[in-house]
Amino acid sequence: MGSFSLIHWVVLILVVILLFGRGRISDLMGDFAKGINSFKKGLADDDSAPATPKAPPAQLTDAKAGTVTPTPTAEDVRR
16 A cells, blocks of 8 residues: 555656656766766775875984984975
8 A cells, every 4th residue: 555556656657758758867867877976086086096194204312412303305305
């Protein structure tokens, strides 16, 4: 009693097609498919490049003076 019969489904589909038209429904399905594909692509991008935090640069400690100086980077050495 709670389910639709075949005639109910046919009438419902005809009403939906009349209201929205065939072109609009296919456009909506195409947009839906593009959204799913971009979602899957985003998931694949996240899996291929895991986010690892950068380690802070090493620091040298001057035992006599008690000061900390940062280790020079490659850019500092080039200058």
